[in-house]
Amino acid sequence: MARRSKIVSGTLIAGALLLTSLGLGGIAMSAEAPPAKPAGGGVTTPAGGGVTAAHAGHAMAAPSSSSPEDPDGDGYIPANPPVTGVTPSTKEPPHRYFHEFQANCSVSHTKPDDPIVYPQQPGASHDHTFMGNTTTDAASTTASLDAGRTSCKAPGDKSGYWMPTLFNADRPVLPIGPQTIYYKAGVTDYTSVRPFPKGLRFVVGNPMQTAEEFRHHPGFVEGWECGDSFFNIEFPKDCPSRPEVQLNIRFQAPSCWDGTYLDTPDHRSHMAYPVVNPGTNNNVCPADHPVALPMVEFKMAFPVNGDLSHARLASGPSWSFHYDFFNAWDAPTLKALVDHCVVGALQCDARGYDQTHPEAGAALDENYELP
Numbered sequence: 001m002a003r004r005s006k007i008v009s010g011t012l013i014a015g016a017l018l019l020t021s022l023g024l025g026g027i028a029m030s031a032e033a034p035p036a037k038p039a040g041g042g043v044t045t046p047a048g049g050g051v052t053a054a055h056a057g058h059a060m061a062a063p064s065s066s067s068p069e070d071p072d073g074d075g076y077i078p079a080n081p082p083v084t085g086v087t088p089s090t091k092e093p094p095h096r097y098f099h100e101f102q103a104n105c106s107v108s109h110t111k112p113d114d115p116i117v118y119p120q121q122p123g124a125s126h127d128h129t130f131m132g133n134t135t136t137d138a139a140s141t142t143a144s145l146d147a148g149r150t151s152c153k154a155p156g157d158k159s160g161y162w163m164p165t166l167f168n169a170d171r172p173v174l175p176i177g178p179q180t181i182y183y184k185a186g187v188t189d190y191t192s193v194r195p196f197p198k199g200l201r202f203v204v205g206n207p208m209q210t211a212e213e214f215r216h217h218p219g220f221v222e223g224w225e226c227g228d229s230f231f232n233i234e235f236p237k238d239c240p241s242r243p244e245v246q247l248n249i250r251f252q253a254p255s256c257w258d259g260t261y262l263d264t265p266d267h268r269s270h271m272a273y274p275v276v277n278p279g280t281n282n283n284v285c286p287a288d289h290p291v292a293l294p295m296v297e298f299k300m301a302f303p304v305n306g307d308l309s310h311a312r313l314a315s316g317p318s319w320s321f322h323y324d325f326f327n328a329w330d331a332p333t334l335k336a337l338v339d340h341c342v343v344g345a346l347q348c349d350a351r352g353y354d355q356t357h358p359e360a361g362a363a364l365d366e367n368y369e370l371p
Contacts, residue, residue: 075265156333186295205322241306
């Protein structure tokens with residue numbers, strides 16, 4: 001398995017690239033409470049003038065429609081049922097270096113769609129590279145993803161995963177073969193991690209961030225990597241031109257949930273990164289986001305090397321990297337993997353098997369399904 005990342009305390013569719021600079025407004029660099037849902041719905045304008053309008057994400061035009069899961073169009077999708085009565089766990093279970101499993105998913109298609117930021121608006125976004133659910137498009141809902149097929153090894157993972165398409169000049173560069181999407185414990189008490197609720201969705205990162213904001217984002221792991229070059233904000237200029245060398249990036253998602261909403265108007269306030277428990281070195285969920293969920297980490301490999309001076313993302317420069325997650329896992333399958341690998345403190349592959357602990361068995365059978 002690839003080198004362990006730090007736990008943070010923190011040509012298919014080339015013509016579809018939009019030339020407008022697009023981005024998410026105001027992704028927080030630390031945990032914060034979700035915006036209060038305004039009485040009667042609608043949008044709010046917080047102090048400081050930052051608009052938290054519904055779907056104010058890759059802002060290009062005002063949305064003309066809303067998701068069927070958000071019929072009043074206010075941007076809030078409540079969890080049903082919500083998770084209540086949870087306090088952040090400060091327990092210190094026996095130390096284990098690994099508590100993770102992989103979702104190995106291949107690229108299925110590209111589209112200028114984003115069903116989280118621009119629901120029901122095909123072509124409204126910059127171009128995205130989609131993995132996992134093969135039906136993901138602007139019209140996707142929890143129900144449609146549930147009914148779809150997947151490019152992931154585990155048939156039970158119907159989730160949608162997407163990121164801005166990488167271009168080298170005008171040629172899209174798409175990852176080849178199953179990519180590594182880790183599901184890890186982001187908190188010290190890995191035994192407190194529970195599965196994602198069906199329909200949870202969020203955006204990780206900020207396509208409008210500056211290079212410095214990208215470097216200091218709590219999801220930043222090692223930046224853009226190529227060969228022996230790490231921690232790059234820009235695409236590395238010293239990327240060896242060898243067949244086995246690929247451009248890589250790792251980026252981690254927030255893993256603490258408010259327990260109330262599956263989505264919020266800015267597509268991120270219902271989630272938060274863990275914080276350090278005062279007086280310790282332990283990571284815990286903040287009080288206003290007390291529910292510990294798996295920490296998703298993208299580890300993407302793009303088949304390009306050598307001269308990267310013409311490389312760009314559909315969303316803008318290298319530091320505009322971000323990604324979206326829309327959970328549509330089969331609930332029993334996800335629970336089996338979380339319980340066996342994350343709570344069980346193993347380093348699992350996509351079957352939920354840890355080759356260094358064969359005595360623990362696997363969560364899934366040889367077809368990556370529940371036995």
